[in-house]
Amino acid sequence: MILRPEPTIGSCHSCMTPADSGQESSPNLREREKSEDRRRFLKRTSAALIGGAVLATGADLFAAKRPPAVGDKWSIHSWGMVIDVEKCIGCGRCVHACKIENNVPEEFFRTWIERYRYFDGEVVVDSPHGGAHGFAGEDDKRVPDKAFFVPKLCNACEKSPCVQVCPVGATFETPDGAVLVDKEYCIGCRYCVQACPYGCRYIHPETKVADKCTFCYHRIHKGQLPACVEACPTGARMFGDLKDKNSEVSRFLRENKTFVLKPHLNTYPKVFYHGIDSEVR
Amino acid sequence: MIAALSLALASPPEGVIGFIYPNESEAYWQFLIVIYPYITGLVAGAFILASLERVFNVEAARPTYRLALLTALAFLIVAPMPLLAHLSFPLRFWEILVTPHFSSAMAMFGFVYIWYLLVVLLLEIWFEYRRDAVTLAQRSTGFLRTFYRIFTLGVFDTSPKAVEFDDRAIRIISVIGIPSAFLLHGYVGFIFGSVKANPWWSSVLMPIIFLFSAIVSGIALVVLIYMVASVIRKKPFNMKSLDTLCGYLFYILIIDATLEGLDVLHRTYAAEESFDILYALVHGRLFETHIVFQLMLGTLLPLALLGLIQITKVSTQIRQAFYWISTIGVLVGVFFMRWNIVIGGQLFSKSFRGFTVYKMNLIGSEGLLAGLFFLILPFVILYGLIRLLPPFEEDEAAAEHHAVSE
Numbered sequence: 001m002i003l004r005p006e007p008t009i010g011s012c013h014s015c016m017t018p019a020d021s022g023q024e025s026s027p028n029l030r031e032r033e034k035s036e037d038r039r040r041f042l043k044r045t046s047a048a049l050i051g052g053a054v055l056a057t058g059a060d061l062f063a064a065k066r067p068p069a070v071g072d073k074w075s076i077h078s079w080g081m082v083i084d085v086e087k088c089i090g091c092g093r094c095v096h097a098c099k100i101e102n103n104v105p106e107e108f109f110r111t112w113i114e115r116y117r118y119f120d121g122e123v124v125v126d127s128p129h130g131g132a133h134g135f136a137g138e139d140d141k142r143v144p145d146k147a148f149f150v151p152k153l154c155n156a157c158e159k160s161p162c163v164q165v166c167p168v169g170a171t172f173e174t175p176d177g178a179v180l181v182d183k184e185y186c187i188g189c190r191y192c193v194q195a196c197p198y199g200c201r202y203i204h205p206e207t208k209v210a211d212k213c214t215f216c217y218h219r220i221h222k223g224q225l226p227a228c229v230e231a232c233p234t235g236a237r238m239f240g241d242l243k244d245k246n247s248e249v250s251r252f253l254r255e256n257k258t259f260v261l262k263p264h265l266n267t268y269p270k271v272f273y274h275g276i277d278s279e280v281r
Numbered sequence: 282m283i284a285a286l287s288l289a290l291a292s293p294p295e296g297v298i299g300f301i302y303p304n305e306s307e308a309y310w311q312f313l314i315v316i317y318p319y320i321t322g323l324v325a326g327a328f329i330l331a332s333l334e335r336v337f338n339v340e341a342a343r344p345t346y347r348l349a350l351l352t353a354l355a356f357l358i359v360a361p362m363p364l365l366a367h368l369s370f371p372l373r374f375w376e377i378l379v380t381p382h383f384s385s386a387m388a389m390f391g392f393v394y395i396w397y398l399l400v401v402l403l404l405e406i407w408f409e410y411r412r413d414a415v416t417l418a419q420r421s422t423g424f425l426r427t428f429y430r431i432f433t434l435g436v437f438d439t440s441p442k443a444v445e446f447d448d449r450a451i452r453i454i455s456v457i458g459i460p461s462a463f464l465l466h467g468y469v470g471f472i473f474g475s476v477k478a479n480p481w482w483s484s485v486l487m488p489i490i491f492l493f494s495a496i497v498s499g500i501a502l503v504v505l506i507y508m509v510a511s512v513i514r515k516k517p518f519n520m521k522s523l524d525t526l527c528g529y530l531f532y533i534l535i536i537d538a539t540l541e542g543l544d545v546l547h548r549t550y551a552a553e554e555s556f557d558i559l560y561a562l563v564h565g566r567l568f569e570t571h572i573v574f575q576l577m578l579g580t581l582l583p584l585a586l587l588g589l590i591q592i593t594k595v596s597t598q599i600r601q602a603f604y605w606i607s608t609i610g611v612l613v614g615v616f617f618m619r620w621n622i623v624i625g626g627q628l629f630s631k632s633f634r635g636f637t638v639y640k641m642n643l644i645g646s647e648g649l650l651a652g653l654f655f656l657i658l659p660f661v662i663l664y665g666l667i668r669l670l671p672p673f674e675e676d677e678a679a680a681e682h683h684a685v686s687e
Contacts, residue, residue: 109303125300125634152302161478167390168373169382187376188369190309191387197478199302199631203309208369265477281632 326499579614
């Protein structure tokens with residue numbers, strides 16, 4: 001079963017439907033709620049306007065340079081992904097979904113799929129179009145001894161080399177463990193692209209700044225899953241809170257042997273793989 | 282060893298061999314980033330040569346002392362330009378100074394640069410030329426007179442006591458300047474050496490290799506400019522000075538070559554995970570630039586020619602010819618050393634399973650013409666500086682004579 005992250009602190013409550021929040025309401029109750037909602041709305045809007053005017057005079061100029069203001073409680077989450085390679089069929093729907101969801105240009109990838117095939121000791125790796133169109137129409141008619149697909153994405157490293165090298169701090173780790181890029185702040189020096197050991201970053205041809213997988217940060221904070229996880233037909237990608245012992249990812253990590261990519265680099269990835277072998281880098 | 286690489290050919294993009302991560306199809310650091318460490322190295326090397334004369338009282342280096350200072354300044358002015366030009370948003374560069382991210386090596390560039398430019402180089406040039414500026418202000422008219430008067434910052438005292446103070450100040454600045462020059466270029470090496478994702482760059486030896494290659498390139502440049510300037514001015518070479526400087530070039534080149542050899546030896550002996558791909562890189566895509574230009578033309582040839590002069594008696598004419606060839610060889614070799622580091626480090630995939638290509642454009646912000654512009658610009662600036670602040674011995678002697686007769 002794929003985990004659906006619970007919309008807790010930091011989630012966008014306004015996006016939740018009554019069904020989402022488990023509420024049931026009568027007509028009277030609904031009327032009262034509506035009237036209370038209006039009062040609350042007016043109060044909050046006035047407060048926000050006054051507060052905004054004060055902040056905008058100075059302090060707020062610097063706010064854009066930092067990660068979005070968050071409460072301490074955001075750090076109770078640590079988002080991560082587990083990829084069960086044994087379940088991946090290389091259909092490419094995840095890559096496709098990611099491209100649509102995140103406006104990823106044709107020639108670059110926030111996520112991609114690699115295919116590993118073994119022929120008499122020779123390892124052949126490929127990823128045509130990042131696997132976006134699947135792997136059908138193969139010229140090589142040989143039957144491999146062994147084959148598997150490995151979806152790749154930003155490893156959301158706990159000790160991210162990309163965050164470390166950014167000269168202005170435009171790429172940063174959020175308190176809940178995602179690694180993001182502030183595109184209004186990035187100077188486009190490309191040092192982060194060089195520093196990423198996993199080839200997960202690129203310069204977006206339109207924005208001219210560094211771009212990468214964000215775990216669909218805009219979605220997970222609405223209580224939704226990343227687009228790639230949502231689109232995966234076999235459940236090969238699992239996403240959730242690594243700090244929540246009851247989450248599917250935590251349970252999977254507890255019960256299965258998993259591996260991270262390039263562990264010798266000490267980047268402490270939060271993307272874990274089940275079922276890969278040592279040829280995967 | 283190459284056979285150990287499993288290089289699969291499965292519908293790769295043009296020029297790609299084997300498998301690369303899909304985002305690796307383009308080189309993110311291109312020609313301008315080759316030029317940046319090259320120019321910075323020339324600055325550091327030229328300054329260290331100048332400091333030799335002052336700190337260690339090497340009289341034979343005196344004829345090139347001022348030339349070395351002006352060369353360092355001309356190249357330092359240009360040093361940040363290719364760096365800025367390659368940014369997607371050059372106007373956001375000030376963010377590095379205003380909101381630096383201190384864990385980033387690159388964030389230190391602005392501070393190291395400002396320290397070096399303002400505290401070290403400009404100050405030393407001011408102390409060195411102040412007395413000359415006073416006399417030149419007296420001799421000049423119009424714009425030049427105003428320029429020299431501003432240059433003196435109102436200090437017109439040319440008494441022996443004041444000149445002695447200038448000399449003492451220069452000595453102190455030089456002492457501070459040597460570690461600053463080491464910092465400037467060692468730091469550039471650290472930018473590459475600290476990238477653990479890239480085994481071609483990741484080496485603790487990288488800063489020190491950058492530093493010594495910077496020193497040899499700086500000495501070679503100043504010697505070459507001195508020789509060219511002498512030819513243009515129809516003056517004979519000061520052979521004693523050339524012999525001394527090229528002697529330094531030889532010995533520092535030995536250290537540089539030894540360090541690079543040590544790096545190769547270590548990589549070969551340790552033969553870590555990345556060894557096969559790097560071996561294939563050096564013997565494949567980097568063969569011309571690494572083996573031919575950097576190693577043979579830029580290192581072995583100058584070592585052989587300069588070494589011959591050290592161990593045998595060679596006629597003046599042949600020595601001069603050897604110095605021409607060696608200095609040009611070193612400059613070409615160090616340029617390709619930077620090329621091999623920057624471009625070479627992006628020609629292989631971090632998956633260690635394939636190679637990509639780098640094709641330089643003729644025009645465009647990272648094109649050949651843009652690069653050549655940044656390589657030629659320092660010489661234009663240097664020409665202007667030489668016209669304003671005469672660096673040659675006879676100019677200095679004339680100024681001194683003028684000051685005494687006053």
